[in-house]
Amino acid sequence: MxxxxxxxxxxxxxxxxxxxxxxxxxxxxxxxxVTIALPHIQRELGFSHSGLPWVVDAYMIALGGLxxxxxxxxxILGRRRVFMAGIAAFxxxxxxxxxxxxxxxxxxxxxxxxxxxxxxxxxxxxxIATTFEEGSxxxxxxxxxxxxxxxxxxxxxxxxxxxxxxxxxxxxxxxNVPIGVAVLLLSPRFIHEPDRRPGRFDFTGAVLATxxxxxxxxxxxxxxxxxxxxxxxxxxxxxxxxxxERRAAQPILPLHLFSERDRAxxxxxxxxxxxxxxxxxxLMTQYIQGVLGLRPFAAGLAFLPMTVCQFAMVRVLxxxxxxxxxxxxxxxxxxxxxxxxxxxxALSGSPTYWVLAPMAMMGLGGGMAVLPLNATVLAGVPPQxxxxxxxxxxxxxxxxxxxxxxxxxxxxxxxxxxxxxxxxVVTVTVIRGAGPREPRRPRDLAASAR
Numbered sequence: 001m002x003x004x005x006x007x008x009x010x011x012x013x014x015x016x017x018x019x020x021x022x023x024x025x026x027x028x029x030x031x032x033x034v035t036i037a038l039p040h041i042q043r044e045l046g047f048s049h050s051g052l053p054w055v056v057d058a059y060m061i062a063l064g065g066l067x068x069x070x071x072x073x074x075x076i077l078g079r080r081r082v083f084m085a086g087i088a089a090f091x092x093x094x095x096x097x098x099x100x101x102x103x104x105x106x107x108x109x110x111x112x113x114x115x116x117x118x119x120x121x122x123x124x125x126x127x128i129a130t131t132f133e134e135g136s137x138x139x140x141x142x143x144x145x146x147x148x149x150x151x152x153x154x155x156x157x158x159x160x161x162x163x164x165x166x167x168x169x170x171x172x173x174x175x176n177v178p179i180g181v182a183v184l185l186l187s188p189r190f191i192h193e194p195d196r197r198p199g200r201f202d203f204t205g206a207v208l209a210t211x212x213x214x215x216x217x218x219x220x221x222x223x224x225x226x227x228x229x230x231x232x233x234x235x236x237x238x239x240x241x242x243x244x245e246r247r248a249a250q251p252i253l254p255l256h257l258f259s260e261r262d263r264a265x266x267x268x269x270x271x272x273x274x275x276x277x278x279x280x281x282x283l284m285t286q287y288i289q290g291v292l293g294l295r296p297f298a299a300g301l302a303f304l305p306m307t308v309c310q311f312a313m314v315r316v317l318x319x320x321x322x323x324x325x326x327x328x329x330x331x332x333x334x335x336x337x338x339x340x341x342x343x344x345x346a347l348s349g350s351p352t353y354w355v356l357a358p359m360a361m362m363g364l365g366g367g368m369a370v371l372p373l374n375a376t377v378l379a380g381v382p383p384q385x386x387x388x389x390x391x392x393x394x395x396x397x398x399x400x401x402x403x404x405x406x407x408x409x410x411x412x413x414x415x416x417x418x419x420x421x422x423x424x425v426v427t428v429t430v431i432r433g434a435g436p437r438e439p440r441r442p443r444d445l446a447a448s449a450r
Contacts, residue, residue: 012190015190016131016190017131018190020083025152028148029159030094033172034055036160037164054107055110057218057222062111062115062117062214064395066213067398068210068213068391068392069118071123071391072206072391074126075387076250079387080188080193082123085119086118087183087184089116090116091116091181093109093110095173098171125390125393129383129390131192139317139375143317145374147310147314154300157296158303162297202244202248205245209252212241215237216231217399257392265376269369271399271400274399277362277366280362306359310363312367313364314367314370317367318371330376332369333370334365339365343358
């Protein structure tokens with residue numbers, strides 16, 4: 001993959017990375033910062049019990065439904081331009097959410113936040129792919145991205161608990177406004193606009209992908225009455241989408257991205273892994289507050305060992321990843337998470353502090369797996385398709401997150417162990433079925449030695 005190297009200094013690249021990962025942190029935090037404030041939101045705005053979940057669901061549906069379109073938009077219209085448009089929408093929606101006086105206003109603001117995140121999110125990963133050369137340089141950048149993505153949920157819980165208890169739930173939204181404005185002001189200065197691919201949108205594919213993903217995510221998070229019709233509609237729409245993409249001159253999602261064995265396996269593992277991790281995350285949040293009786297901020301602190309371990313792992317991993325390749329770390333990471341979730345299932349009735357060790361183990365496993373998966377998804381992707389590959393990756397993650405959250409909320413930790421175990425089996429099967437690893441070229445050896 002060609003990258004931007006001629007006129008961009010290493011310092012400029014690092015500043016660009018700081019801008020885009022700040023945006024990624026804001027998106028990751030927003031998934032959980034509002035969740036912990038839901039009881040306060042319900043009391044002040046008068047949400048019904050059936051209406052309250054839409055504060056989260058509106059964000060998830062809009063985000064999951066538009067990721068494929070957002071990724072391809074960056075390839076065609078320009079990634080910096082699309083990135084900034086997404087951040088502008090996200091920031092304005094955050095302001096509207098913080099000022100909301102009616103339930104419908106807050107739900108609408110959350111939906112627009114999801115739209116903004118879906119537009120900006122894929123461009124973040126694509127900008128990293130086109131700014132940093134494949135190898136050790138990109139691995140270091142991806143380690144920062146992975147650390148922010150992996151720890152954002154825990155930071156959101158901490159921040160949400162702190163703001164809710166010390167100020168108001170409204171600050172869970174308003175805190176995004178100055179950050180978003182800063183990102184918008186700094187983006188033109190530090191983010192170089194890569195060459196964009198001239199062309200036009202595949203309108204048919206865009207409609208089918210968006211409506212199909214919305215139906216899928218809605219089916220995953222809604223009640224049982226609408227689940228089967230939503231899944232049936234999603235199957236029809238997404239099946240039609242695949243057929244349409246085979247005929248499209250410039251498809252929203254180039255299907256040949258799935259023809260490379262390692263990348264297709266990485267996408268599959270991302271769905272299963274995200275299902276287990278996010279399902280655990282939301283179930284543990286309810287368990288720590290509802291069963292252990294911790295206040296919101298204390299509940300956020302309970303995730304601190306997991307956050308620290310995950311951050312430490314993704315910062316160390318780039319030093320050894322070039323030497324051994326991504327596959328051993330994906331297997332080790334998924335296996336560690338599987339053991340961590342299984343350990344948690346055995347802690348019923350145990351002292352509160354006993355949850356810290358398995359949660360730390362899950363942080364280590366998550367940090368071990370996320371960076372290699374991201375690197376595998378982007379490896380060898382042409383620059384003009386980086387947005388599509390990134391959008392597909394994030395669509396896998398968010399679909400898995402919605403699936404795991406909905407499933408574990410009903411069935412408990414046991415299914416989380418099963419999901420993580422299936423991810424482990426898929427990963428090991430792919431590795432055993434793959435041919436011997438190709439000898440590394442001298443250039444790769446030099447990169448790994450740096």
